[in-house]
Amino acid sequence: MIATNAYAAYDSNTPLKPFQFERRNVGAKDVQIEILYCGVCHSDIHQVRNEWGGSKYPMVPGHEIVGRVVKVGAGVTKFKEGDLAGIGCFVDSCRTCPQCAAGEEQYCEGGGMVGTYNSKDRQGNPTYGGYSTQIVVDEQYTLKVSDKLPLEGVAPLLCAGITTYSPLKYVGVKAGDKVAVLGLGGLGHMAVKFAASFGAEVTMLSGSASKEQDAKKLGAHNFVLTKDAAAMEKAKGTFDYILNTVSAEHDYAMYLDLLKTNGTMIIVGIPPTPLPLPAGKLIMKRKNIIGSLIGGIRETQEMLDYCAEHNIVSEVEVINIDQINDAYERMLKGDVRYRFVIDTASLKQ
Numbered sequence: 613m614i615a616t617n618a619y620a621a622y623d624s625n626t627p628l629k630p631f632q633f634e635r636r637n638v639g640a641k642d643v644q645i646e647i648l649y650c651g652v653c654h655s656d657i658h659q660v661r662n663e664w665g666g667s668k669y670p671m672v673p674g675h676e677i678v679g680r681v682v683k684v685g686a687g688v689t690k691f692k693e694g695d696l697a698g699i700g701c702f703v704d705s706c707r708t709c710p711q712c713a714a715g716e717e718q719y720c721e722g723g724g725m726v727g728t729y730n731s732k733d734r735q736g737n738p739t740y741g742g743y744s745t746q747i748v749v750d751e752q753y754t755l756k757v758s759d760k761l762p763l764e765g766v767a768p769l770l771c772a773g774i775t776t777y778s779p780l781k782y783v784g785v786k787a788g789d790k791v792a793v794l795g796l797g798g799l800g801h802m803a804v805k806f807a808a809s810f811g812a813e814v815t816m817l818s819g820s821a822s823k824e825q826d827a828k829k830l831g832a833h834n835f836v837l838t839k840d841a842a843a844m845e846k847a848k849g850t851f852d853y854i855l856n857t858v859s860a861e862h863d864y865a866m867y868l869d870l871l872k873t874n875g876t877m878i879i880v881g882i883p884p885t886p887l888p889l890p891a892g893k894l895i896m897k898r899k900n901i902i903g904s905l906i907g908g909i910r911e912t913q914e915m916l917d918y919c920a921e922h923n924i925v926s927e928v929e930v931i932n933i934d935q936i937n938d939a940y941e942r943m944l945k946g947d948v949r950y951r952f953v954i955d956t957a958s959l960k961q
Contacts, residue, residue, distance in 0.1 A: 618744035650742035651676025651768035674742025758920035765925030779904035787811025799857035932958035
């Protein structure tokens with residue numbers, strides 16, 4: 613077994629603190645990765661605080677992981693020692709169901725994907741995430757990371773990146789499409805970058821006028837202040853797609869009005885309570901609401917390669933692990949531009 617330093621939540625109410633545990637030994641198809649950076653996702657807070665239910669403690673969060681391979685199993689063919697590698701939101705799945713066979717492991721029908729943390733592996737052992745010094749994962753669920761980009765900016769691509777890339781690709785966003793992004797946070801800022809890189813005309817929808825300058829720096833062509841009734845009225849019926857990243861309660865109906873006939877709102881944020889579905893607004897102009905989770909291993913690798921080719925990374929603030937509890941509070945206040953990333957070297961000190 614491999615001794616590992618980490619930070620963990622011991623319950624839903626107290627701050628994260630140091631935790632030591634053991635990773636499994638490297639099996640024939642495993643890679644052992646020394647973690648260099650780990651992004652901090654808002655879902656980490658939800659799970660640490662048991663806001664979605666079912667949290668298991670002690671919990672080591674973190675599913676936006678990049679690092680360097682330090683050991684490989686005898687049967688590994690995709691990686692060698694010294695390679696850069698990444699781990700996203702899941703580390704295993706049933707591998708045999710139709711969704712896994714199609715490369716959509718995130719929708720595994722054979723018991724569900726095995727989360728990188730707050731889950732149990734196929735042997736029933738708890739999974740621990742990236743707020744730690746190292747991780748051991750089957751090579752089939754490990755991703756290749758380019759050395760062309762700053763690794764701290766790559767880490768959030770493993771969740772924030774693929775969460776926005778996947779639905780934009782699924783609906784076929786292309787040059788000339790009009791795409792609105794609702795919410796400029798960890799997800800929203802990546803959605804702007806991707807949609808703009810696909811050639812779409814991108815509009816940021818935000819309730820904060822102060823975010824207009826940032827949105828345009830990130831690639832947005834237009835900005836609509838959602839608190840401005842006149843601006844919202846003018847925007848009605850103008851968008852092919854709205855990528856909705858908001859996790860707080862909000863009015864779906866108000867934003868459905870902004871879609872063209874046959875337009876689609878893509879939901880990637882999860883509000884804490886169910887929101888009313890305005891059926892009339894869907895029916896009258898054949899509008900659509902769809903949801904999207906993350907992406908499978910194949911698509912996540914495609915996204916990482918695309919980012920390396922087009923020089924796309926997340927905008928980050930690097931922190932030491934002992935700043936994690938303050939970072940959570942700042943995230944809840946919207947005080948981050950746009951993703952915290954832990955330098956896991958601080959766990960070794």
